[in-house]
Amino acid sequence: MGGNTVGVHAFRNVPSMKLGSAEMKNWNGKLMLLGAMGTLAMSVAAAEAAQLTVISWGGAYTKSQTEAYQKPWMAKTGNTIVSADYNGGLAEVKAQVESKNVTWDVVDVETSEAISGCNDGLFEKIDASKLPKGDNGASPMDDFVPGAITDCAISTIAYANVFGYDSTKFSGDKPTKVADFFDLKKFPGKRGLKKEAKVNLEMALMADGVPAADVYKVLATKEGVDRAFKKLETIKGSIVWWEAGAQPPQLLASGEVTMTTAYNGRLFTPAVTENKPFVIVWDGQQQVFDTWAIPKGSKNKDLALDFIAFSTSTKPLADQARYIPYGPARKSSAPLVGKFQDDKTDMAPNMPTNPANMTNAIVQDVKFWADHYDELNERFVSWIGK
Amino acid sequence: MHPTIDQKALTRQLATAERRNKIKAFLLVLPLLLFVLASFIVPIGSLVWQGGYSDTFANALPETSKLLAAWDAKSPVSEELVKSFVTELKASKLKDPATPTRVATVVNRELSGSVSKFKQVMNASDLASPYKEKLTALNGEWEKPDLWRAMKIVSPSFTPRFYLQAVDLRLTAEGDVKPEGDENAIHLLLFGRTLMVAALVTFFCALLGFPIAYLLAHAETKTSNMLLIIVLLPFWTSLLVRTTAWIALLQQNGVVNDFLVAIGLIDNDHRLVMMYNMFATLVAMTHVLLPFMILPMFSVMKTIKPNLVRAALSLGATPWTAFWKVYFPQTIPGLGAGCLLVFILAVGYYITPALVGGQSGQLISNIIAFHMQKTLNWSLASAIATLLLIGVLLLYWLYNRLVGIDKMKLA
Numbered sequence: 001m002g003g004n005t006v007g008v009h010a011f012r013n014v015p016s017m018k019l020g021s022a023e024m025k026n027w028n029g030k031l032m033l034l035g036a037m038g039t040l041a042m043s044v045a046a047a048e049a050a051q052l053t054v055i056s057w058g059g060a061y062t063k064s065q066t067e068a069y070q071k072p073w074m075a076k077t078g079n080t081i082v083s084a085d086y087n088g089g090l091a092e093v094k095a096q097v098e099s100k101n102v103t104w105d106v107v108d109v110e111t112s113e114a115i116s117g118c119n120d121g122l123f124e125k126i127d128a129s130k131l132p133k134g135d136n137g138a139s140p141m142d143d144f145v146p147g148a149i150t151d152c153a154i155s156t157i158a159y160a161n162v163f164g165y166d167s168t169k170f171s172g173d174k175p176t177k178v179a180d181f182f183d184l185k186k187f188p189g190k191r192g193l194k195k196e197a198k199v200n201l202e203m204a205l206m207a208d209g210v211p212a213a214d215v216y217k218v219l220a221t222k223e224g225v226d227r228a229f230k231k232l233e234t235i236k237g238s239i240v241w242w243e244a245g246a247q248p249p250q251l252l253a254s255g256e257v258t259m260t261t262a263y264n265g266r267l268f269t270p271a272v273t274e275n276k277p278f279v280i281v282w283d284g285q286q287q288v289f290d291t292w293a294i295p296k297g298s299k300n301k302d303l304a305l306d307f308i309a310f311s312t313s314t315k316p317l318a319d320q321a322r323y324i325p326y327g328p329a330r331k332s333s334a335p336l337v338g339k340f341q342d343d344k345t346d347m348a349p350n351m352p353t354n355p356a357n358m359t360n361a362i363v364q365d366v367k368f369w370a371d372h373y374d375e376l377n378e379r380f381v382s383w384i385g386k
Numbered sequence: 387m388h389p390t391i392d393q394k395a396l397t398r399q400l401a402t403a404e405r406r407n408k409i410k411a412f413l414l415v416l417p418l419l420l421f422v423l424a425s426f427i428v429p430i431g432s433l434v435w436q437g438g439y440s441d442t443f444a445n446a447l448p449e450t451s452k453l454l455a456a457w458d459a460k461s462p463v464s465e466e467l468v469k470s471f472v473t474e475l476k477a478s479k480l481k482d483p484a485t486p487t488r489v490a491t492v493v494n495r496e497l498s499g500s501v502s503k504f505k506q507v508m509n510a511s512d513l514a515s516p517y518k519e520k521l522t523a524l525n526g527e528w529e530k531p532d533l534w535r536a537m538k539i540v541s542p543s544f545t546p547r548f549y550l551q552a553v554d555l556r557l558t559a560e561g562d563v564k565p566e567g568d569e570n571a572i573h574l575l576l577f578g579r580t581l582m583v584a585a586l587v588t589f590f591c592a593l594l595g596f597p598i599a600y601l602l603a604h605a606e607t608k609t610s611n612m613l614l615i616i617v618l619l620p621f622w623t624s625l626l627v628r629t630t631a632w633i634a635l636l637q638q639n640g641v642v643n644d645f646l647v648a649i650g651l652i653d654n655d656h657r658l659v660m661m662y663n664m665f666a667t668l669v670a671m672t673h674v675l676l677p678f679m680i681l682p683m684f685s686v687m688k689t690i691k692p693n694l695v696r697a698a699l700s701l702g703a704t705p706w707t708a709f710w711k712v713y714f715p716q717t718i719p720g721l722g723a724g725c726l727l728v729f730i731l732a733v734g735y736y737i738t739p740a741l742v743g744g745q746s747g748q749l750i751s752n753i754i755a756f757h758m759q760k761t762l763n764w765s766l767a768s769a770i771a772t773l774l775l776i777g778v779l780l781l782y783w784l785y786n787r788l789v790g791i792d793k794m795k796l797a
Contacts, residue, residue: 091758116491118484121482121485121487121488125483237745240662240744254639255637372499373761374494374498375498381572381756382572385572385575385576386572
C-alpha cells in the first residue's frame with residue numbers, strides 16, 4: 001500500500017507540471033521573475049538610485065557587455081542594472097507591450113528584429129543625433145558605420161555569421177571557400193546550420209557562385225529563391241540544425257558535425273581559451289548588427305536612453321572588443337581595439353570588419369528581410385519539414 | 387388532520403436546508419471553478435477567438451475596408467478607394483505612429499514586398515487628388531490589382547483565412563478557397579507526422595510499461611517501493627536535462643557508440659547514426675513519457691485479485707490463457723488511461739523532438755512556436771493550436787466511445 005500512495009501522490013502532481021511543456025513553464029517563470037524584479041525595481045527606485053533591466057543573449061557575449069558597458073555605467077551613475085538572458089525573437093517584448101506591463105528596459109536585438117519591432121510599435125523611437133560625439137570629435141551620424149542607426153535602435157557591434165571547421169577532421173586540403181561548405185565529397189561529414197531562412201539562403205547563393213554584391217538582387221526573384229533552396233537541397237540529408245548560439249561549438253567539439261555555421265565570437269573563444277582546433281572561414285561572411293532597443297512603455301525610458309548613449313560611446317565599444325571579437329559600430333572605436341583579455345591575442349585580425357576578412361562579405365540587408373521575412377521563412381519551414 | 391400543510395412546511399424546510407447545503411458546496415468548489423475559468427476556459431476561448439479574428443487592418447482603415455469589401459477584386463480600383471486608403475493610412479499615424487507599418491506587416495503576409503511599398507506611401511508628401519495617378523507615379527505596383535487584392539483578403543476582421551491556412555488552404559480575394567502551393571504546404575503533413583509519432587511513442591510506452599507495471603504490482607512491497615522510486619526519479623529531473631542526456635548517449639562520439647566500438651561490435655569509421663533522426667525522437671520521448679504509462683497501469687494491477695488467475699489455472703487454463711482471458715482484461719482501464727495520457731502529452735511535445743529529431747523533429751507544435759516567437763503571426767499560431775486541440779478532443783471522444791471514460795483509472 002505504501003508504494004501505491006507514493007504513486008498516487010506523485011502522479012497527481014505531475015500532469016499539471018508537464019502539460020504546459022517545460023519550455024513554456026520556463027518562459028512564464030522567467031517572465032514572472034522579471035515581473036517581480038520590475039516591481040521591485042519600481043519600489044526601490046522611489047527610495048534610492050534607480051534600477052535598469054537589461055536583456056541580452058547570455059554567455060560570453062553578455063559578459064563582454066557587463067565588463068565594457070554595465071560596470072562602468074553603474075560606477076558612473078550609481079544606478080544598478082539587472083541582467084537577464086533571452087534567446088532572441090520579439091515574442092516576449094510583444095507580450096509585455098501588448099499587456100502594458102513592460103518590465104524590460106533595454107533589449108539587445110538584431111537590426112532586422114529592431115526594424116520589424118519598430119514597425120510593429122514595440123520599441124521606443126531613439127533620436128540618434130542626441131548621442132555623444134565620437135572621441136575624435138565626429139558627429140554621431142558620421143561616426144557610426146552605415147546601417148548602424150535605425151529609427152528605434154542603436155548598434156553596438158557587428159558580428160559575423162561565418163562557418164568554421166574542425167581542422168583535425170580534414171587531413172589534406174582545408175575548406176577555404178563558402179562553396180566548400182556544400183562540397184560533401186571533398187569534405188565529408190555533417191553540417192551544422194541555423195534553423196532559419198536568414199543567412200542560409202544568402203550563403204547558398206554565394207556558394208552557388210553569386211557575387212556578394214548581387215546576392216539580394218538574386219534573392220528577390222523567384223528563380224533566385226529556387227536556386228538557393230536547390231543548393232541547400234544538395235546537403236539537406238547531412239544537416240544538423242541548431243538554434244542557440246552556444247550549440248555550434250558543442251556540435252563541433254563532440255564531432256557530431258565537421259563544419260558548422262556560427263557567430264564568429266562563439267568559435268573564437270573556445271579556439272583561443274581552450275585551444276580547440278576550430279578554424280573560421282571568412283569567405284562569404286555575413287555581418288549583422290546587434291543593437292540596443294527600448295521596449296515601448298518602459299518605466300525607465302530616460303535612464304535607458306542614458307545607458308544606451310553611454311554604452312555606444314567610443315570607449316565602451318572599443319573596450320568590449322577586449323572580451324569578444326565583434327566589431328564596434330563606431331568608426332572612432334576601431335583604432336582603440338587592442339588585445340584579447342589574455343593580453344596575448346591581437347583582436348584586429350579576428351574582427352569581422354578586418355579588411356583581410358572582408359574580401360567576400362555581405363552586410364545583411366534588413367530592408368530586404370523586412371519585406372521577405374514571412375514569405376521566405378514560410379517556405380523555409382515547410383522545406384525543412386519535408 | 388392536515389397532513390398537506392405539514393407536508394408543505396416540511397418540504398419548504400427541506401428545500402431551505404438543501405439550498406443552504408448547495409450554497410455551501412458551491413462555495414467550496416468556487417475557487418476551483420474560478421481557477422478553471424481563469425486558466426483554461428478564458429485562455430482557450432481567446433485562442434479560438436484569435437484564430438478567426440484580426441482587426442489590425444479594419445481598425446486602422448475602416449472606410450477602406452468597407453470599400454474593399456464592395457470591390458469585386460477584378461475591375462480597376464476606384465479613385466474613391468485609393469483616396470480613402472491614402473488618407474486613412476496617413477491619418478492612422480496620428481493615433482499611433484506605428485500603425486501604418488503594422489498594417490503593412492499584415493498585408494505583407496499575403497503579398498511579400500508590401501512593407502516597402504507602404505513605406506513609400508508614408509514618406510511621400512505630395513499625394514493629393516488625383517490620388518490614383520499620383521500613387522501609380524510613386525510605384526507602378528499600385529496600378530496592378532495584386533496589392534489591392536492582398537488588402538481585400540486581410541481587411542475583414544472576422545476571417546477564416548487563418549484556419550484555412552492551418553490546413554494548407556488559401557483564401558483568395560474573390561472569397562474562394564484554393565490549396566496552398568506545394569512549396570508552402572506543410573501543416574497537414576506535420577499534423578500527420580505528429581499523430582504518427584504520438585501513436586508510436588504510445589505503443590512503445592505500452593510495450594515497455596506493461597511488464598514494469600506488472601513487476602511493480604506483484605513484487606514484495608519493499609522491492610516494489612524501491613522500483614517505484616526508480617520509475618519516478620526522472621520526474622525530479624528537468625525535461626531538458628533528460629533530453630540532453632540522450633544526446634550525450636546517442637551522438638556519434640557518444641557513450642553508446644564508444645562502447646560498441648570498444649567491444650569491437652562496430653568499426654570506428656562506421657559509428658551508428660542514432661542522433662538527429664526519428665529514432666532519437668522515439669527513444670527520448672518514450673523515455674520521458676514512460677512513467678505516465680506505468681503509474682496508471684500499476685495502480686490498476688495492484689487492485690487485481692491474484693485469486694482469479696489462480697482459479698483459472700486450477701480450472702485447467704494454460705498460463706497464457708489465464709493471463710490473456712482473466713488478467714489482461716482487468717488491466718484495460720489502466721492501460722487505456724496510460725495510453726490516453728501519453729498520447730495527448732506526446733501530441734503537444736516539441737522541445738524533445740526539436741533537440742534530438744533533426745530533420746524529422748519538426749512537429750506541428752514547432753510550427754506553433756515558430757509563429758509565436760519568430761513571425762509573430764499569433765492568429766495563425768492560434769488557429770493551428772485550436773485545430774490540434776480539436777483533434778485531441780476528437781480522440782478523447784473516440785476513446786470514450788470505445789473504452790468508456792468512466793472505466794478509466796488514473797491512479
